[in-house]
Amino acid sequence: MNVIGDGLAIVRGDAQADRVVPPTGHTAWLTTFTAGAMAFLAVFALALSLATGRLAERWSNELARTATVRISAPAGQEAAQVQAAERVLEQTPGVAETRLLDVEEQRALLEPWFGPDLPVEALPIPRMIEVIEDRQGYDAEGLRLRLAAEAPGAVLDDHTRWRRPLVSAAWRLRILGWLSILLIAGAVGAMITLAASAALAANAQVIRVLRLVGARDVYIARAFVRRFTLRALTGAAVGTVIGMAAIALLPRASEEGGFLTGLGFHGWHWLLPLVIPVLAGLVAFAATRQAALRSLRELM
């Protein structure tokens, strides 16, 4: 109830209540500046999280799709070897599904290179089995050995496998990004708590006088809370705008340009950093309110 009241008081504003706390001069700028710097960093952490998230998703999609077993054998043995390979795959733990590409599909795959009239049947084109693995994945080396033994013409092509550690690195980077945002929020809270406590200690006389004339704790706290919340909000807004501008100005390469040039916001994701100042304001509000009510309780 009181929290809501305080929140509304900040939005509504109370010129009279603001004036009871003396202006704090240059230390006020420190709060605003720190909030701004933190917001700037938070924008980058957010961009990092989103970019690595996109990267990890794209790469893991490709991983799931692209393992194939290619079988090239003399015409007479082909069917037997395909069967053998399918049997091996069936028995391999970690393989969820296999699918033999039919001739039409292979024609479609080759069409961009050779045109639509390619006589696929007449050519010694290898048969392809698409392999979809389950969550655990299969042991590629083991599979390769078994295929060599039972279907000598079969080759496992899992060229995207090298990406697996990269994908997990990308997921981890993403978690680090979110962790950074949490840490930044915590640092803002700690910084504001320190600043607010210092301001309260420096204004002991103000608090005594307000007490004497019958001001309630929430009234006194509100004057401080409003001030610090607005400072954090302002600083964070400026920091966010500068951070977003910096990201918008990053040179942009092709979509495949990799991870560094992919650092940025896409589409509606540009709205996400706008949450940062609001978050900073909320953190400042909670931190100052907590600090103010605590030190008012201690200051009998």
Next chain:
Amino acid sequence: MIELDDVSYSYGGGELLSNISLDLPSGSFHFLTGPSGAGKTTFLKLCYGALLATRGRVSAFGSDLRDMGRDDIARLRRQVGVVHQDCEFLDHLPVEENVALPLTVSGRDRGTEAANLSELLSWVGLSGQARSLPPELSGGERQRAALARAVIMSPEMVIADEPTGNIDWEMSLRLLKLLVELNRMGKTILIATHDLNLIRAAKQQVSARVLRIKDRSLQLAGADL
């Protein structure tokens, strides 16, 4: 209005006040005297809830101060106007805003009370200093400003700690007249003072009782005053 029942107080060492019982009925006028360091300021603080008795019971407006929450104490402060011995102000705000501070913190619109405010300032002789900052005031001016601040809410009771400590006799009499007027309007008055002449002057205008702190306890002073 304010009742003390077997109240003792100590700051941690020996007892400063012991076993004090007193009833300050509504509409009464009391002086509190005693040597410096006897505990007058301490006694007043017990009455308006700035200190809690170490033993015994203090009640104000019928409620025990020990049972009061912080907001209740704040409310009590608005019903009891207090003039501190060391008048403290918000040094960054002009005198008139300081005097109006009780209105501000209780959320009352100062605009509607503006006439009241300038009347009050001119009464305490501070019309010319309305826009001055408190650090620019003389000791006597500070005390007059503090008195104006204490009465602006028309409190039920006024407690003043050495309100004439820094001001000349003429101004003391004017302050006394205001306090007597307030008392005639039914307000309860409690004044700590060394100034025996002030007490004599008051006794010619109202029926004031004089309490004296001596040897840690409270005595009713004789008719010699």
